Amino acid sequence: MTSAATTSALDVLHDVFGYEEFRGQQAAIVDQIVGGGDAVVLMPTGGGKSLCYQIPALVRPGTGVVISPLIALMADQVAALENLGVRAAYLNSSLDFDTAQQVEQQLLAGELDLLYLAPERLVLPRTMRLLEQAQISLFAIDEAHCVSQWGHDFRSDYLGLGVLAERFPDVPRIALTATATPATHAELTERLHLQDAEHFVASFDRPNxxxxxxxxxxxxxxxxxxxxxxxxxxxxxxxxxxxxxxxxxxxxxxxxxxxxxxxxxxxxxxxxxxxxxxxxxxxxxxxxxxxxxxxxxxxxxxxxxxxxxxxxxxxxxxxxxxxxxxxxxxxxxxxxxxxxxxxxxxxxxxxxxxxxxxxxxxxxxxxxxxxxxxxxxxxxxxxxxxxxxxxxxxxxxxxxxxPPVTWDATVAVQKLLSAVIRLDRERGQRFGSGQVIDVLRGNDNDRSRSSDHASLSVWGVGDDLSESQWKTVIRQVLARGLLESHGDYGVLVVGENAGPVLRGEEEISLRVDPVKKSGGKKAGSSRRGGPEVELDPADASLFEALRSWRGEQAKEQGVPAYVVFPDATLYGIVEVKPTTISELGQVSGVGLKKLDRYGDSVLKVLAAHAG
The missing domain is CATH 3.40.50.300 (P-loop containing nucleotide triphosphate hydrolases)
Incomplete structure (x- = not known):
């Protein structure tokens, strides 16, 4: 990317989105796409993935096409961009014929910066012909993990998106996801034909x-x-x-x-x-x-x-x-x-x-x-x-x-496994956790009497543990695969790896479930805003006044409150307490369009609160 393009991207970041600098790998990703290259981006939720294609779409000539499975959210996504002064629209099944035709005409006339499409609409022959007539700046494939057939969010329509590499070989493509194991990463790369793309893998950590x-x-x-x-x-x-x-x-x-x-x-x-x-x-x-x-x-x-x-x-x-x-x-x-x-x-x-x-x-x-x-x-x-x-x-x-407390549970686990084995071998019976615990604790009930469980060698050998303690043991043993549960009734069966434990060749340590005290707050857990944004009473009052103003603006426009300003920007305003438009423009998240639209109104809220 040329230095002029770099300046342009930074200008867009500041003037449109209200941020002073890129975070993490954003600058490198923007550089790759603006320069005409492809990219695969793995970045956690909240890491700023959308800027990685929105800014190149505003820098490169033409319209950026965003493929997203989220039809129900497209209207809000477009509203948020329009609030920033970006020319955005969407095409999906929620639009009537006349509105859809109007959007298509805007695309062909070069009057859109970003167009959102659902994958099932994109692969229609009619849509392909429409896109081939327009000037496309880039294709952004959001939620790209949906193409993975082994993933938890697989969507068959995503399998057709590989055609973009063939039909639009000169248009850069960027695939983005916040959820991908190495196997999913490899699969989406192959299915979307992005083997030659630059790969950007950010930390998945969400420290907040x-x-x-x-x-x-x-x-x-x-x-x-x-x-x-x-x-x-x-x-x-x-x-x-x-x-x-x-x-x-x-x-x-x-x-x-x-x-x-x-x-x-x-x-x-x-x-x-x-x-x-x-x-x-x-x-x-x-x-x-x-x-x-x-x-x-x-x-x-x-x-x-x-x-x-x-x-x-x-x-x-x-x-x-x-x-x-x-x-x-x-x-x-x-x-x-x-x-x-x-x-x-x-x-x-x-x-x-x-x-x-x-x-x-x-x-x-x-x-x-x-x-x-x-x-x-x-x-x-x-x-x-x-x-x-x-x-x-x-x-x-x-x-x-x-830190959890652990205990040597080897003997307890041996008793549990032995009880499951004895019930199966000596009585030909398999039970869920409830009856197995009754046998271990020697609890008399109809099932025990009818099957003479009291004569088993394991009857009552676990009466040193309470019912809740045995449930904790069974839960952890199931998690380790030493026991398995099968069928509609969750009957317990000894797992393949239980042999060494039964023979005394392997020791088992289990965690003690903490006793939760009612009421009160767990140490270290977050409150509203958390310790990083803890406010004194006066600032808390100002924050609530700004939230109330934001709610009125959002209701009037019919958009989510965060489209006006997110909480983080409101906290920034509270911290700076600007008294002029220029000072307000320095707060992170206040771009030129929002400064022009809301600046005077925000300053009135601040002045009224100060007064």
Whole structure:
């Protein structure tokens, strides 16, 4: 890229987006695309991926075409760009015929800087002919991991995007994702024909996110305590496995005075759209959802993401938790996890579609997720290692802030394995965890009496541990593969790797589940804005005044509040307390268009508060 182009990119960064300098690898990526080269970009959520194609689209002649699967979010993405003075539009199935024709005419007339397209529309012959008649500056393939058939977000329409290399050989292409293991990275490179592209792999670390995983006791009560004591009034997302669980939890949160909305594929499309729009546009809403919700959500001020059920893979967990703290301010990734999660997830894989190779891959993904849950070391180290990145302990996860206590559980595990074996061999019976625990603890019940379990040599040998302690042991032994659960009833079967433990050749250390005290705040966890943006009462009042002003502006325009200004920019205004337009223009995130549009109004808010 020439020095003139570099200056132009920096000018765009400052004048349009309001930032003084590029972050991390952004400058090198922009340089690659502006110069006509291809790029594959792996960058965490909140790392500034969109600037990597938006700025080249504004520097290079023609229109930048962005391929995105997120039809429901395109209107907001375009509105955010228009708020910056960028000429943007989208083409998808939500437009009527006349509006779509108008957008096409704008494209052909060179009146658009950026055009958003869904992949299924892009590959239509009519769309291809349209693009061939226009001047295209670049193709940006967002959420590029969707092309991976082994990934958790596979979309068949993405398989057709490799045609861009053949039909538009002189147009630079950039593929971007925030979620890719080395295997996914290699697959998307091959399928999109980007073998000759420059590859930019940023750190997957999100240091502003605090990762916390707690033993599941009463999940709903635990969640309510977490939200009310640590995130009252904050925007957040809560993920549940089932649609029914989503509906029931949303109702329960509303009954406790929280503003909560459900989102899942079983709701009417107009309800889903309405709830998503409210979440994006309003502050303080808790979205309770299945994994059908969230990809591409640009809301920067999500202060927490909670999981009430175990995610199926580390990739899914990373992407879902990555929706918190996109603005770089402190946020929480909180999850409760128990024995039932292990059993239900394995059952779902066993009974799901796909051949045995696919199911083994799914089990491998689940095993990695279980290892993250059960680790006694830094969770961030474990999480980043999954993406082939090494790091030092972070000091900002639960296992760093409160190191787990471990105990020698070798004898207990031997008793557990022996009980499962004796029930199978001597009685020809297989049971789930409940009956196995009853046998270990010598609990008399109808099933034990009918099968004469009291005569087994293992009857009552585990009465030194409570029922909850045995559940903890079984959960961790299942996670290590020493036990397996099968079938609809989750019956326990000894795993292939159990031999050395039974023979005394291998010692087993397990973690002690901490006892959670009710009320109070866990040390080290983030509050609104967190310690990095802790405000004195006067500044907190000013921040709320600016938020109120922003809400009015957003409502008037029908756009999400962050489109006006994200929280990080409001904090910057509070810190600087500008008294002139020039001073306001120095705040990060205030570009020329927004300065012209909102400058006087913001200064009035500041003056009124000072007065």
């Amino acid at each position: 996110i605090t990762y916390r995983i707690e033993p599941k006791a009463s999940a709903r009560s635990q969640l309510l305590n977490f939200i009310t004591t640590e995130h009252h009034g904050d925007s957040g997302i809560v993920y549940c496995l089932s649609r029914r669980g989503v509906d029931q939890l949303a109702e329960a949160l509303v009954a406790r005075g929280l503003t909560a909305l459900p989102y899942h594929a079983g709701l009417p499309s107009e309800v889903r759209a309405q709830n998503q729009a409210r979440f994006l546009r309003e502050d303080g809403i808790v979205m309770v959802a299945t994994i059908a919700f969230g990809m591409g959500i640009d809301k920067p001020d999500v202060r927490f993401v909670a999981h009430l059920d175990l995610p199926r893979s580390v990739e899914g967990y990373y992407q879902e938790t990555g929706r918190a703290g996109r603005d770089g301010l402190p946020a929480d990734a909180w999850m409760v996890y128990g024995l039932g999660d292990v059993v239900s997830q394995r059952r779902l894989i066993e009974s799901g579609e796909g051949d045995q190779v696919f199911k083994r891959r799914q089990m491998s993904h689940l095993d990695s997720m279980l290892a993250l849950c059960e680790t006694v070391d830094c969770r961030r180290v474990q999480l980043l290692r999954y993406f082939d990145e090494e790091s030092a302990p972070c000091g900002n996860c639960d296992t760093c802030m409160t």
